[in-house]
Amino acid sequence: MKNQSAKFMFTALLVCAFAYAAALPGNTLSGKVTAGKGVSVVYVEAVAGKTFPPPTEHVVIDQKGLLFQPHVAAVPVGATVEFLNSDKVAHNIFWPAISGNKKLSHNMGTWPSGQKRDFKFDAPGVVPLLCNVHPEMSAYIVVTPTPYFAVTDADGSYKIANVPEGQYTVSAWHEGMKIQSKPVKVAGDTTTDFALSK
Amino acid sequence: MRSSTWLRFLVPSSVLIIPLWMLVVSTKTYAIPAFSRQYQTSCTTCHLDFPKLNDFGKAFKDAGFKFPKDDADFLKVAPTLLGAEAQKQVWPKTVWPGSIPGMPPIGLRMNNFFQVTGSNRNQFNSLAAPGTVPPVIPGTDFETGFFSIFMAGNFGSDIAFWVDDDISVAGDNSAGGLGDGYLKFVNIGRFLKLPTDSFSIRAGQFELDLPFTQARSINLSPYDIYSQANIGAISSMLSTSQNVNNLFTFADAAKGIEFSGGHNYGGYHYSVAIIDQNTNGVSQSSNNNPYVPSATGGANGGVGFASNSTFKNVYARFAYRFNLERDSESRKAIQAAGTTGPRDHTYLSFGTFYLGGKSQQGLLGALPNGNPQVLYAREPYYRAGGDFSFNYRTFNLFGVYMYGHDKNLLPVDASGALIPLPVGTTSAVPVGFVTSVPAKFNGGFLEADYLVLPWIMAIGRWDGVHSSADRINGLAFSTSTSYFGPLNSERNRFTPGIQFLIHPNIKASFEYQFRPKQSVFVVTDPATGVQQALNPFRVNTALVGLEFVY
Numbered sequence: 145m146k147n148q149s150a151k152f153m154f155t156a157l158l159v160c161a162f163a164y165a166a167a168l169p170g171n172t173l174s175g176k177v178t179a180g181k182g183v184s185v186v187y188v189e190a191v192a193g194k195t196f197p198p199p200t201e202h203v204v205i206d207q208k209g210l211l212f213q214p215h216v217a218a219v220p221v222g223a224t225v226e227f228l229n230s231d232k233v234a235h236n237i238f239w240p241a242i243s244g245n246k247k248l249s250h251n252m253g254t255w256p257s258g259q260k261r262d263f264k265f266d267a268p269g270v271v272p273l274l275c276n277v278h279p280e281m282s283a284y285i286v287v288t289p290t291p292y293f294a295v296t297d298a299d300g301s302y303k304i305a306n307v308p309e310g311q312y313t314v315s316a317w318h319e320g321m322k323i324q325s326k327p328v329k330v331a332g333d334t335t336t337d338f339a340l341s342k
Numbered sequence: 343m344r345s346s347t348w349l350r351f352l353v354p355s356s357v358l359i360i361p362l363w364m365l366v367v368s369t370k371t372y373a374i375p376a377f378s379r380q381y382q383t384s385c386t387t388c389h390l391d392f393p394k395l396n397d398f399g400k401a402f403k404d405a406g407f408k409f410p411k412d413d414a415d416f417l418k419v420a421p422t423l424l425g426a427e428a429q430k431q432v433w434p435k436t437v438w439p440g441s442i443p444g445m446p447p448i449g450l451r452m453n454n455f456f457q458v459t460g461s462n463r464n465q466f467n468s469l470a471a472p473g474t475v476p477p478v479i480p481g482t483d484f485e486t487g488f489f490s491i492f493m494a495g496n497f498g499s500d501i502a503f504w505v506d507d508d509i510s511v512a513g514d515n516s517a518g519g520l521g522d523g524y525l526k527f528v529n530i531g532r533f534l535k536l537p538t539d540s541f542s543i544r545a546g547q548f549e550l551d552l553p554f555t556q557a558r559s560i561n562l563s564p565y566d567i568y569s570q571a572n573i574g575a576i577s578s579m580l581s582t583s584q585n586v587n588n589l590f591t592f593a594d595a596a597k598g599i600e601f602s603g604g605h606n607y608g609g610y611h612y613s614v615a616i617i618d619q620n621t622n623g624v625s626q627s628s629n630n631n632p633y634v635p636s637a638t639g640g641a642n643g644g645v646g647f648a649s650n651s652t653f654k655n656v657y658a659r660f661a662y663r664f665n666l667e668r669d670s671e672s673r674k675a676i677q678a679a680g681t682t683g684p685r686d687h688t689y690l691s692f693g694t695f696y697l698g699g700k701s702q703q704g705l706l707g708a709l710p711n712g713n714p715q716v717l718y719a720r721e722p723y724y725r726a727g728g729d730f731s732f733n734y735r736t737f738n739l740f741g742v743y744m745y746g747h748d749k750n751l752l753p754v755d756a757s758g759a760l761i762p763l764p765v766g767t768t769s770a771v772p773v774g775f776v777t778s779v780p781a782k783f784n785g786g787f788l789e790a791d792y793l794v795l796p797w798i799m800a801i802g803r804w805d806g807v808h809s810s811a812d813r814i815n816g817l818a819f820s821t822s823t824s825y826f827g828p829l830n831s832e833r834n835r836f837t838p839g840i841q842f843l844i845h846p847n848i849k850a851s852f853e854y855q856f857r858p859k860q861s862v863f864v865v866t867d868p869a870t871g872v873q874q875a876l877n878p879f880r881v882n883t884a885l886v887g888l889e890f891v892y
Binding site for chain 2: 208209210231232233234235236238251253254255256275276277278279280
């Protein structure tokens with residue numbers, strides 16, 4: 145009897161643990177973005193009353209072969225990005241605005257080959273990176289208001305893990321397309337697709 | 343031999359010809375879209391306002407049309423190897439087999455112009471000979487410019503090439519001719535264990551290493567001093583007449599070989615060129631000498647190697663550029679490090695140049711014993727000058743001063759008396775020459791360029807030529823023309839301009855040419871009864887150019 149009781153308790157605990165795990169972080173938000181060539185960024189918009197600590201890892205954006213690499217990156221607010229110059233020519237990085245806000249424009253100057261400079265992004269938005277000596281160079285950093293974001297793969301598929309259950313606004317961004325936002329209720333694994341247009 | 347027919351044509355037509363000629367010369371400007379394609383980069387990587395090079399563009403050119411370091415990393419179109427890499431192991435001490443560009447490095451260019459000529463342009467009509475119709479000089483004129491092809495690149499192993507040619511000129515299918523066509527063996531001094539980039543060789547047809555390029559100038563009109571030939575003034579005072587008829591100008595491409603070294607973006611730079619003398623303006627293709635067998639022509643002559651180059655000219659240039667950044671690393675770099683990005687250096691450069699040669703004019707004459715003989719007046723000449731350039735950010739002030747000097751040999755007859763010029767069929771038979779007043783000129787230009795925005799260039803420029811015989815003014819020729827030939831005349835102009843890069847490859851340019859001396863003072867020569875203009879007369883002109891390269 146004592147053994148049966150212990151088995152029951154153990155099973156109950158397992159059920160509760162699975163139920164808790166399913167109810168809290170562990171939800172996956174996934175889907176597909178249809179937007180043409182290149183990758184997109186999907187992210188959860190700001191959640192009222194919630195703040196998130198900035199990540200400790202730094203994202204690196206390189207300048208190599210007269211190209212920004214990667215061309216699209218996503219970081220949460222408060223993240224620090226390291227800008228590296230791997231070319232044997234001088235480069236520059238500046239952005240004329242963040243999501244159209246010219247007050248957030250910034251010029252990083254120039255630095256020698258093999259060295260890098262950091263910048264901490266404290267405001268959410270889309271940062272168009274440019275080089276003022278090589279006008280053909282461009283890249284984008286999408287600074288997301290929450291840590292729930294993903295960069296799609298080449299065919300537009302995305303997967304955001306560990307999204308708590310709840311009601312959110314989820315947005316999708318793609319270079320040259322209008323941002324699309326939609327309400328999404330995350331309850332367990334959730335699927336949401338986007339079709340962006342110019 | 344002086345061609346009085348040619349001069350008669352040139353003089354009264356000069357007002358009409360000059361602006362059109364300016365268009366012809368000025369449009370020999372090239373940027374290279376082929377490089378944009380190969381490297382997938384904008385024109386502004388190498389140009390400020392095409393075709394003006396920025397410091398990186400100068401380094402790219404110095405390196406033999408490639409990135410100075412790690413070129414292969416930047417090429418988006420891989421070159422085609424002319425042999426496996428492993429071939430280098432078979433021939434380790436050669437540059438064999440090299441490569442060719444992965445795509446034909448072709449660029450094309452087209453331009454059109456609109457010109458407005460001052461209302462007093464028709465004052466020349468009063469100088470037309472009685473019974474002749476004066477030339478028509480339209481007040482406004484649309485002009486089709488050039489459709490040109492140009493190719494440049496690198497064959498690997500530091501061997502660079504350049505070819506440009508005008509396919510169509512002024513809307514006709516006329517052959518505008520080859521501009522430059524050469525191979526350059528860059529840094530060939532490495533085989534002699536000389537310092538890097540201290541010795542290169544260029545061979546073919548090319549613009550001389552001028553202080554400031556004419557072929558890649560951003561201006562619509564050419565620098566007057568580069569277009570200055572030296573043609574003697576014919577005077578009623580025989581002892582001051584000048585027989586010189588030297589059509590050499592710096593604006594013309596030269597044929598020959600050039601040795602050079604150093605860099606144009608900092609430090610020293612030198613070049614020494616040995617080129618064909620071309621003082622009578624006859625092109626090689628026009629020189630169909632029927633008596634000289636040639637390798638590429640017929641057995642009895644024809645187009646080939648029978649040029650008129652009796653002598654070789656030597657051109658030399660040395661310049662030093664001081665980059666003025668305090669930070670030594672920035673000072674030595676190809677581009678300076680700025681707070682808002684890389685930029686051209688703040689610099690001050692000085693240079694000097696010299697060209698020496700000998701022009702030759704043939705006259706049908708006789709030996710002292712009376713036997714017919716072709717006599718040659720071989721007149722040594724030189725051009726020498728200096729230049730400077732100061733650059734601060736996107737402001738560039740630069741200038742050139744040049745002095746030209748031709749020895750002047752006047753024909754004399756058997757009695758030793760001077761023969762009035764030009765020598766014609768009714769003249770006394772020349773038997774020799776005596777040295778007389780040399781033909782000289784001097785002048786230059788001063789220009790300020792300011793890149794207001796990456797797509798707006800403001801230009802202010804002053805040109806001055808002081809000549810003992812100002813050909814461009816249509817002066818100084820035969821007494822049978824309506825133009826008096828003073829031994830001294832000045833030709834100045836101030837040319838403000840502005841250019842807009844609609845795209846990095848499309849440019850709209852405007853310039854206005856102020857010429858200070860406007861009046862015509864006409865008198866009748868009491869001896870000949872021919873009307874003469876005693877002072878220079880020039881009309882103001884406005885030019886608009888629309889150019890695109892692709």
